[in-house]
Amino acid sequence: HAPPPLTRGVVLASGALLVSSPGSIWGMVEGDDCGKCELALCSEPKDCPAGTVLDRCGCCPECGNVEGQICDLDQGNHFYGQCGDNLECRLDADEARFGEVPEPQCVCKSQESICGPEGKTYENICQFNKAYATKRNISMKHKGPCESAPVISVPPQDVQNFTGNDVIFGCEVSAYPMPHLEWKKKGSKMFLPGDDAHISARGGPQKYGVTGWLQIQGLKKSDEGIYICHTKNKYGATYASARLKVIDGILCFVFFIWM
Template sequence: MKPLVVTVVLVVALVEVSQTYPIWYHRGWLRWLKEGDSCGTCNLELCSMPTDCRAGTVLNSCGCCPECGNVEGQICDLDKDNHFYGHCGDNLECRLDAEDIKFGEIPEPQCVCKSQETVCGPEGRTYENICQFNEAHAGEERNISIKHEGPCKTAPVISLPPQDTQNFTGNDIIFGCEVSAYPMPHLEWKKKGNKMFLPGDDAHISIQARGGPRKYSVTGWLQIQGIKKSDEGIYTCQTKNKYGFAYSSARLKVIDGSSSTFQSNPGSHITSGSTDYGDYFDSTEDEEEVEHGSGDYEK
């Protein structure tokens, strides 16, 4: 078989395999076939400008025309002279995952942001790093810059409110509450009609809190062991920092006796407003209304 025929057959076979397995296309097979080995003279007038490049542009394999740079987390070429996977865009560098190497795995190099410091966007949103900020605002006509380095200073936002629940006497229940804010907020629990913060001196009630799962967030739990009929009521997760407050409530219904089945009716939502922080928690309103709210302190 003549060399030219062998080459054509090989190219056709690689194209068909790449289309059958999209991951191969992602890793650069068709890209390699299209680029070829010859670059020729660089003529910028013949270059087509790429659009919607979320990580900016880099030069192609010939070092002539711009093409979209690889974004954070995308496979890349460690060798600058290699253009198989592509090169990382602005503020990114190609790295191997040290953890994968540590456990004996063969890692694939990926684009990693050079800076892992959080930044605050002009819209008041916190981004994990400058690369994520650039991705979010890529393609916008006006030039947008960060507001400042570090997280945005915000009032607490309850991202996961406690949920209504019911159970039989003697069983255990747990209410959860997840809050995000910077500076880190303080989280407390109250039962409606009781001015004391929980757990107080009640041995069968306990509370816990820890950071996470995201940056600048706190997760708290209220646990009641061996619930009694007197535990029935509305429980409120309330949180605050110097910029504002938020609260969300859920109902506990306690059923006398025992059974193998019970109906759970989760249902909790958060609304925003200018509700006075102190007035709500001392409220004697009808307990049929489960309250949720948030607000900013006056500057």
């Protein structure tokens, strides 16, 4: 059988050849130092979400480590690999704070959000580059989040429960500028919770959106119905609904005893 083709190579000072293939670590025929770089023996790596970096000998390109991947803090080392474009290797201070041994990870140098060409907001330039790594000549729409009408990413779900129990509806909305979120029961003009003590609404902002919850405590048969999550900002409004079915716990208990 013919030997596999060499994909990367550096001629060592001793005259030996240092070779590697995609997905493998460097192996030396003899010697342990880098010599003359033979670019003809290098192959261009494919599908590199974070771009390429030079190998341990500074000769051939290889895929750079992506955001969140373990990396070598010392540029002279080449065990975990070097971070790719727009990334730097840092220790996670949060891990050290909680008594854990921190591991160096690739972190995006800029944490400014990016608006992609399809109107989707990316957390940073590194996430944007990763999403479009296989596409050429794609440019961001602009720096900063995409401004858009609200989109309900996690709508409330239908639920059923017995009288006397509690239920919670959730609604998660993505949008920028920050959307406003309110709850209403179908057939009522009043937004919840109103002055009803057994119903409460709470929630909080996220980076580019808001999450809201509607809690109904001590269910009554009259609570049965359709509950609607309304959300809006200056670009538009939308809603999603879910049905609450309340089962009479006393009747079920009597039926169980009778059976």
